[in-house]
Amino acid sequence: MDDLRAKAGDSPTASRRWVWELIQNAKDVAPADGIKIRISFEKDLDDFVKFEHNGKPFTADNIRFLIEQVSSKDRDKNEDGKRKNTGKFGTGFLTTHLLSGIVEVNGVAKEPELDYRKFKLILDRSGEELEEIIEAVNIAKVSVENLDVLDPYKEYLEDEFNTSFLYFLNNELNIRIAENGMRDLESCLPYAMSFVEEIDSIKIVESNKTYKRKKFHVANDNLIEFIEVYSESDKITIAKLTSGFTNIAIPVKIDGETISIIEIDNNIPKLFCDFPLIGSEVFPFPVVINNPNFNPTDPRDGVFLNNATIKKVEENKEIVGEALSLYYQLLKYASSNKWDNLHLLAKIKSLYGNAPEWLSEPWYNENLLKPIRKELLHAEIVVTADGETRAMLQEDGRKLLWFPYSNKKEIRDKIWEIANFWFPYVLPRKSEIELWYKLIWDDCGKLTLDQLSDFIQQRENLEKLQEVLKEKDAVEWLNVFYEVLQLDEKEFHTIIDKKLLVPNQNGILVKKSKLSHQKGAIEDIFKDILEDFGNEIRDNLVEESIELDFESSIDQSFIIKEIVSEINEKANNREVAKKHRGAFNKILAYFRQYPEKSKNLFPSIYRNRHLLYDDDEIANNFDKAEQLDDLLSNFNVTSADELRSLLEAGKSTSTGILPITEDILVSMGITSVEEWTKALEDKNLEQLYAHNPVPSTDMFVFAQSHIKRARQNVIDHLESLENYDLEHMEEIATTVLAGIKKEDREISIVFRPAYNGEVIIYYGSERDILDYEESELWVDTGDEVKKITLGHILKSAAINKFPI
Template identity: 30%
Template sequence: MSEMQNINRNEILENAKTESELSDLKQHADKMIRGFESFNNFSSNRAVWELVQNACDLTTECEVVLDYKDGFSFTHNGKPFTTKSFISLIKQVSGKYGEETNIPEVGKYGTGFLTTHTFGRKFRINSTLEANNTFFEIKDFLIDRSPKEWKTLSENIRTQKENVYELIQKGAILANPEIKTTFTFLPETDQERNYIAESSKDLEDYIPIVLTINDRLKKVKIVLNDSETSFERIKKIKVENDKGIELYKTTISKNGTNKIIYSIIETDDQIEVILPINENLELFQFSERIARLFLYYPLIGSEDFGLNFVINCNKFLPTEPRDGIHLKSNKDQVKEQEEANRKIIEKASQLIFEFLKSNLLNVSNPLLYAQINFQRNTNNSLLNEYFESLQKVWIEEYKFLPIVETSDGFKPVNQVYFFDEELLNNTEFFYDIYTLVSTFYNNIPIKEKIVLWSKFASEWTNEKTKGKADFIGHKDLVEKISKEHLSKFDKYCLINYYKYLIIEEKINYFSEHTLLPNLDGKLCFLSLLLTPKNLNGTLIEIGKSLIPDSIERIIHKDFCFEFHFDKFNRKDFSNSVKTKLDEMQASTGIYFPETINEQIYNVQSFDKTQKLNANFFESLLKYCKLNNNVNSQSKPSSLVKIISKYYSFGENLIQLSNIENQEENLDIRSSRKILVQIFFNLIQYHNENWVKENINLLLEIANCNEDSLKEVYLASKIYPNQINQLKSISELKRDLEIIPEIKGLYNKVAKNEIRKELVYIEFNEFVAEDRFVTSKYLTTEIEDIFFGTDINNINEHPFKVEILNIIKSLREKKYAELFPRLDDKKANVMLEVVTNENTKDDIFSIVTLGESDLKKLGKLVQEKNFSAILNAATILLQQQRETEADFHHKYEIGTYIEKLIREKLSKELQNRVSFGDNETETTNIQGGQDIVIFLDKNPVYFIEVKSRWNSQNSVSMSKLQLQRAVEENRRYALCTVDITRYPGKNDRYKLSTDEILPLTKFVTNIGDTIKPLIEDNLEAEKHQEKSIHLIEYRGIIPQDIIQRGNDFKSFIEILFTIITEKT
């Protein structure tokens, strides 16, 4: 009975103990299950760092291995488990190592470690358990937290505790244990395997940061995809500077390659900011998946904190899931934590601002500093409010920093324009838009950085921070474009930008702004433009001068897009030209060449006449030369060619083929009529000399008349009368072969220039047939005037000469018929002339000539050029008398020289010097000289004698005389007898020696003056077969040179000296 009672008590006791323990473990199991239910990707990413944190709590020289081969295992070199820490791990509670440790703990096997179960709720531990300096081997110790119900999970916890006790009782003891702990997780679901994969993604970005800010962690190895990546912290040194900045440079090795990380530290508040600067002093952008806040390790979930800096502070007070820090809420429980965290953020911000202002590290691309975008649009209004104020603080500091790289260097943010998002929506058009914007703005970020700058700047700004940055949008750009000309832009950039506007359905800009270019590049409103139809380049160019207002409305061919424009065809072109010509009253104007030859115009007549612009007239002419047949011989085409030639323009017609729709073809007739009128308006101002020289041209013009031009021809003064004045055709009469002498006689007698009324005979056909004048008509008028005065009293008649001349011609039948009344009275008139006292002696001299001479004289008188024959005979007689006088002068001068020289010479010399008839020549001998003096029969002096008969001319020397003057310079003289200076009344052709001598001058050494003029030719004549030379020329000797010559007496002395020197 007592034994039975003992057995029951033991069972009850054991059951009671078990129930009590399970009840105690329930809270641990429930906590685990609740934690498992809240797992997400952040949990898996956090899990790795919880393992690293726990490892670093166990050593100051921590080295870890993250092995993703066949699942996931984590190995570290921290100190072994204690019984307390091992049991705490099993129960998932805090397991501090006790106060005996010198290593400050950061983590523990508490709620944070629970996140490692995202890799698998089962894991094995291989490590060492240390108790009382005894080391027990922990081998493949299984932790199984897979149950989803608390009771089963609690039973597992109890069992795992028992296994620890059993390990202590029965486990192997290690004498020299390897200090290493490995957690090997055993994933059983796809989700767990996904969590493992997710945790590996950002390790290579995180590990260098963690190595930098955590002094305990020394090495990290990652085994992934059959490769190993090793990280090691090599050194961390302070960068000395005079800016008061605690700047550090940490060297991290990755598989033997060093990477530099710069950071700034605030020691008192344990703040360290990782800067986005690499070893080349280039900024980089932290990945969007990298947490921006660290508490030794990344606070996974703070990736969108809004900065391109990583802030680590060991005093951060994180949220329970360690996904951020407490900053602003209405929870009293965390207010103190929030305030503490805000102060840390404020100090970290100031730390960054001071660094940036110091420019301690001169980076090449400071753009990436500018990523400032705190979350201000969440559902948490209090947090939004806080971040709004923080954003404002950062922007106020940043806007003065010269960190925006522009084409003009780095500029402060507040001096720079950025692109509105609407300019960046389509990357296809980015280059074109940037090119256009940079045309107007030089204070924009460079092309490579403007997209990111604009993104950052737009993140700076919202409704509450408006005005912090200036943005350029479509409206700004089109307003700038609309004020310019197409030539300012790259055409293709502008086209692409307009395509973008159309894609973005911003068509209204084209109607509201002058954006579309016309043919000349002027930007216009969409609604004002036209599209050309069947207008070629030639027509367009012509239209630019003739109808610029219309041509200005034609859209540039590259900017039509798919807009609808009204058409502008050839018919519209013609109508516009005609309207323009009418508006400006072009038919009343003239066009004359810019370089006027005033000698061919009556220029004074231009003053009151409208003058057409050169470009306008040339374009009008080209317009009228347009023709479907460039070989057209029509009268209008011929006239247009004449006009072109007159103005020295090309005469060829310009090809313009007709189009099928005849109604839309050009009709240039009305414009051509105006062109002809303009031309005729100028023609009429030509003076008589031009008309005389251009009768054939005027005839060509007259022959081009046709129906379409008859009004212009009828009204224009383009027809020449016979005194070369231009008249309208209605002012002129035909000349029916009027005898020229009759016209002249009529003009003199009637005192009326009949040729004013007469057109040139070649133009008769253009004058009405009933308008004509004949010789008979004029002679009748002449006779009426002659007989209006007593014809019988011929010697007193005012037209005596004219009447007598007519009477001479009356022997010809035609003159007898033209002057019948004079023919009837000629005998009476001639009888009156013969008995005239003034002429009867002259007449008697003539009639007393021999019969033969009288007949000769009669025939000569009948010659039409009798007066010219008489004048020629008079001139010939004069020349003969002058020639005879010249020989007389030469003879007298030669004789006188001989007389004077002989008087001075001794008898012996007189015999040697020759002045006889054989030696002294007065004809053209010895190379053209007139007088030659010989000594011992050798010439010693040459004298050329010239007579001057006319005061208007000086004396001249022939080519041979000039050459001899040069060759015989020292023994040659030019002697001139200036008869024009003879004051006497005797016959100047028969002057005596005494009268000749005072008129005589001798120019000696004249060869000196002549030589420079002919010496080159003299040399050339020596080589006539090779050299160009002159064969005929004369020299004019100015009177000034002659008058400076010697008189007769002086010359005799000079000549005497020369002769005596030769002896």
């Protein structure tokens, strides 16, 4: 009593035991059809707890042992191997005196061959000195010495509440202890009634609830027994598996054909010896284990599972081994039948040095934790983001599932969000991120920022990354990843500087430290020229849309300086220059296309551009000069200007050759040498165009590229318009597109580049198409794509009249 009183205020278990000791005692005297129990808890008025049952009458020994506080129970096993009684030590009833030092017992005594006798007994344990206790025991003995001379109890009915224990609550501590016990009763009652067949019903007067049970199976499967413990206002269903006297149990919810596992409350003991062993909540097992043959500790807060080599410990370990086999059966059954909340079967954890005295942590690790986790890795218990249920490991041991992992919830959520664009089929569903974060262990796939970075690095380039992201733009996705990475500053610097995670302008993933930021616009031709010289500048520049800060930057002036340096170094050596002819040709082409800009950007190189030509080009130019001299002689003029004026005046030679510029070719839609030759034979060309002749062998490439460019720009523009349908479009001539539908009418489109501000209709096919009503003329000016109407032609050409 001293020990109990000392613990009463602080012990998390002592104040909860009293109700189970009373129920256990009642169970041990249950009649054949089961014990009925009624519990009254009154506070704020008389402040008492009254426990009643309809159990068998007291024997004289029962009364004597109750007074002397020694056990009258036999822990021997019956013929089936089950312990006859649950109690053992005789001290359990003492815990009820935490409610009150004085208890009033009312009951009926009965001995064979004798009549029923009704009695009242006061048990006083309020004394704190040995002499006080002895005196109280003697008084109690004297109070029942006249039991045999009492009048027989003629009104005895077996089904009535003939036995009662009345405790008056004298202080706040007593009331709190009563509340703790009653609260524990409602939590653990469904399990106790699932395990103890001797309990018929328990009524709680204050809440007006009478708890009963019914059993059933589902789907004609006898492996699992379902016990529904219900009252007038609530119910809970327990799924139970049994092997011999060993049971495992877990709460479930059944809705039609769907069975969902319910989480076991943290205050539910994991070990039952028919009744809860208060304090065994610390035993980290996924389900509740029961066996009436458990050998519990003295305070009944657990069972001996330590390293002692004694029979009781070995018996306990054997029972837990049976429970482990039942757990495997439950795991297999529940996963194969797609129960909901399967993750709750993985709720097992390391003890981290916090094992109770009765439990050996090494034994627990080797015999429970490791085997269960090994089984869990291959069980299909994880519902993934794509709605499937999968195992954590593949058969060959490779990780199949990846769980977002970080010490920050925000980062865990963000990891899931970005990874869901990539591999939803290996992620847990979003609602279970936190559940699995608390459950997983080192053998599971932990999707940390570092691990996600490894997955990105393995893709090598943007193209491969885009393949797995499908609907999400790879660069946008990377920018979000960098944002998540920066939520953990330490991880950011460790990962971003170590792994290949940032794309350069060639789309290759490299280390951030290897890249520079592009400052302002840089013309692609300059990057091409520099790369032709062997300086892979795009490898050193970050992809332009990446949103990261860089220590260094490169602008166009830097690129131009590099080009100038390369030219100065290589142009003076003719042999070296030959190896870089591609770069020289590109810079020369740029000079021809943009002479004024080139003078400003490359003043010295532009002035000495003749040094960029190779010997063959120089020789070719000499040939052209000689041919020009011949032309001047043939036309009897002394300069190119005189020859130009002569041709413009229409005074050409009998060959009828009219020099054509690139712009004219583009305007006319001419894209081949054959078309040029044919056009030159057309005498009307002299009347169509007045121009300065610029003969060049490159003009056809120029013309063709611009026509292709105009074609694509016109198509892109038409596809952006709602009333044009290009699904069945076909090209029937160089500049004519047919099969286009406009507002369900089939039309033809003539397209032309108009980069020099004008269009010449040369092809007969074009004139024929435009002669039809269902046709349109579209041009690409370089700045915009637009349709040319008759009104536009009349206005721009200042046509006031025309023949019909």
